[in-house]
Amino acid sequence: MRFSLCCISFVWLCCYGVQNVFAYKIPQIKLELIGDKFNVSIPDEAGIENVAFNINRNRPFKAFEQGEFSGRVSTPIDNRWIFESKRHLRDDDTIYIWTDVQFNKNRFRAMSTPIVVSETLTDINEVINDNKSTVTTETPPAIDPRTEKCEPALTKIRDRNVCRGELLFEENFNGNELNVTRWRYEVRLPLDNADAEFVLYDTNAEITNGLLKIEPHIWGNDSPDADIRRGSLNLGARCTAYQNPDIECRRQPFGRVVLPPILTARINTKHAFSFKYGRVEVRAKLPQGDWLYPLLLLEPHANLYGQQAYASGQMRIAFIRSNLQLQTQSGTEMGGRLLNGGAVLRPEAIYRNAFMVNTSRDAHFGETFHVYTLTWDDRRLSFEVDGQKYGSIDGGFAQHEVGQNYAWTSGNYMAPFDQEFYITLGVAAGGHGDFSDDYLSKPWANTSPKAALNFWRDRANWKSTWTSPALVVDYVRVFAI
Template identity: 40%
Template sequence: MFPQEPDYPFNAYTAEAIRIENGTLIIKPDISNKEIHDDKYISWDLGSSCTAEFGTRECVQTPSGAQILPPVISGKISTKGLFSFKFGRIDVRAKLPIGNWLIPEINLEPVFHEYGKLHYTSGLMRVAYVRGNQEFSGNLYSGAVLTDTEPGRSMFLKHYYSSVNWNNDFHVYSLIWRPGSLQMLVDNLSYGTFNGDNDYNLNNVPQAGRWVNENAPLDQMFYISLGVRVGGINDFEDSPLKPWKNSNSKAMYKFWLSTLSWYSSWTSPELVVDYVHVYAL
């Protein structure tokens, strides 16, 4: 599928980026084999392999002008329709990707979007989040994402810094989800808690009026998703080293023009997952 709002990453998700090897799950992004720069009027139709709604921009894209086809293919799998839960503990032993503008997706996502589908109104829980750039890879984040714009987007994430980059080796990333609270752990060391209503700053969460109780929106069934996405318009602040600006309509095109600079940094771009364990509390 072609991921859309709210983050608009610069990749397509396809099955060819996913494999099982020696009992581990490997999701490895790479440059797309589509000739996106030769003919901008040929559609990319994912056909029956698309996991989104048939005929939408999530399944078919036709580039026009600066709106090119995604320059990267990557993968994402989930337990949607197979397994979901409400409250419990999840442990994921994984090695995170190394490379500029790579983002591991080790998340819990809402099954029914009870409070709305757009802008993370129904919430998202990050089990582990480390940007792949060398300068960012000592910073681990985990917690709740309750809106797509800053400052609320990052407000409910907890941060743990390490002088040794998190993506150098395997670690066990854990999230303990209880009514009204989250606890974040790595290698069984707790580094943060989120206490729901007590930690909300509703001035920075425009959609909070839709939530019906103090545990919302994290009071519904969630499923597990694992993947790698690339770039996008929300996860990296604009800087002189970043080849695109988040507000620019040509963001993906600018990213593609800088392929030589970022692709050389992808020394280990894959997300490798050893196991996922879920426990009732």
């Protein structure tokens, strides 16, 4: 009996010890901005001996690997374990962190929830030093008073409750200037990736008589002395690059590298409005002209599944290849009479139609205004034009052989389309991803390092087709579902 009691006592002590060892749970990381620097921290707790932070900017961790910024902290300051970096963060950066904590001689590791810089809220009472500036966001606008019963919606907007059928966003482009509280220009060169378009995005949109007009122009208006192989381009402080400023903000022609042949515009609501699930309506007249295409997009706000190669997805509310006539080698018509809607999950041209639905008309979609609608819910994407549904795409992208991405298995059935997205409007030209090499009369090959130069050299053939090259938008509306 004495032996049994001793054993019972020993087991109880062991269990108690194990409980203490594994009771520690790494808390959520706190992010703070300090001028041109930032720090991350966790609160101190009795038993913590040191803490290591590994941090990636706009790139999720695949495992417990070394981060873009990393360091081990051996002493807490003001009851927090703090790691400081001298890197400046942009409002649209997403920060990924994993933490290693030595607690009572044991090691604990955990991935933190991704932190979107523009959404980070810090309690003023928790600020460590008076000279630290914390990141805040604007208070979401209140829901308009409603007399009818508010039915819960599938749609989510951060911390705001919405009602089914509620008009969440409406832009009618009144006035003479872009509403900067809703829209911002992208001023940048496209990244030099597998589908980079042949353009420079700048601030050349116009608003007149309640219409947004984005019209692309040939470099230097194709004056006799214009040459994309000479000169240099540096966007300076105006540049809105968010991945690689060396590529997106500057270009010096040499060899096969040329200046962008086309000047155009691209605007978005990333800083002001994003949502998860809903119905989007855009009334627009699409561009007409060879090798142009409209950008009526929903793009990921936080890029939680990664920033490269459409890892976090892109939704196309409406898309056409704006050529007046465009045929494949087999005679299939792919020009402006064929309307597409769908998802982009890979950069390569050969995969562009894998998640697209389409409908065709006798007339080019740039001849007149149409209402383009995307309904996005937790099971599928559905597409309409002028109130007529023409197709839908079911979720389950993580299991699809073309779109498969391991990171999506951590999301729901619609991953990567299970996060908040924002609205983008613009016009692009050329590129390596939206025009297959199977198209007749295409003056460049997608794999050619001279693609943009060859496109430019063929302008005598395509510029005469740019009779109505502008994207003209009447309104944009988003409704809760």
